[in-house]
Amino acid sequence: MSHPSTRRRFIEIMPFVGAGFLAACSPKVETPAPSVSAPPPPPSVAAAPEPTPTPVAAPASPAPTQEVAKSTAPAVLPMLDEKAAQAMALGYVADAARADKAKYAVWAAGRQCNGCALYQGKAGDVAGPCPLFAGKQVAAKGWCMSWVKKA
Numbered sequence: 309m310s311h312p313s314t315r316r317r318f319i320e321i322m323p324f325v326g327a328g329f330l331a332a333c334s335p336k337v338e339t340p341a342p343s344v345s346a347p348p349p350p351p352s353v354a355a356a357p358e359p360t361p362t363p364v365a366a367p368a369s370p371a372p373t374q375e376v377a378k379s380t381a382p383a384v385l386p387m388l389d390e391k392a393a394q395a396m397a398l399g400y401v402a403d404a405a406r407a408d409k410a411k412y413a414v415w416a417a418g419r420q421c422n423g424c425a426l427y428q429g430k431a432g433d434v435a436g437p438c439p440l441f442a443g444k445q446v447a448a449k450g451w452c453m454s455w456v457k458k459a
């Protein structure tokens with residue numbers, strides 16, 4: 309038989325001993341610690357790199373048609389060929405200095421198409437129409453025996 313005070317003492321401490329025993333023998337269950345790290349930020353629209361705009365080639369403008377070019381550009385007459393029959397008949401040369409001075413006594417220095425009354429080119433033009441050679445241009449520095457002093 310044990311001592312009554314010892315038994316009472318045993319009864320008094322038994323719940324604590326049992327609880328301690330249970331605590332010591334029970335498997336440790338670790339509760340997950342609350343996460344202290346912040347969740348990853350949502351993808352920021354402002355931080356995202358802007359997509360590089362793809363250059364869009366401008367549509368090529370259509371090439372002017374032959375008719376458009378004809379309608380807007382001034383008509384350019386072909387140059388008179390010195391070897392053309394009418395040109396040879398009048399002794400035309402594209403450079404007055406090359407005129408046959410022996411054959412054409414009317415030739416004189418300084419006489420050239422841009423100083424002729426028949427010349428229809430504007431001042432500064434390198435060539436212009438002449439009514440003696442329809443459909444052709446004569447050189448501003450040209451000459452022919454029909455030269456007439458411009459008034």
Ligand code: SF4
Pocket residue numbers: 400420421422424425426427428438439440446450451452453454455456
């Ligand atoms: S007529 Fe006058 S403009 Fe015509 S080719 Fe002769 S010189 Fe030149």
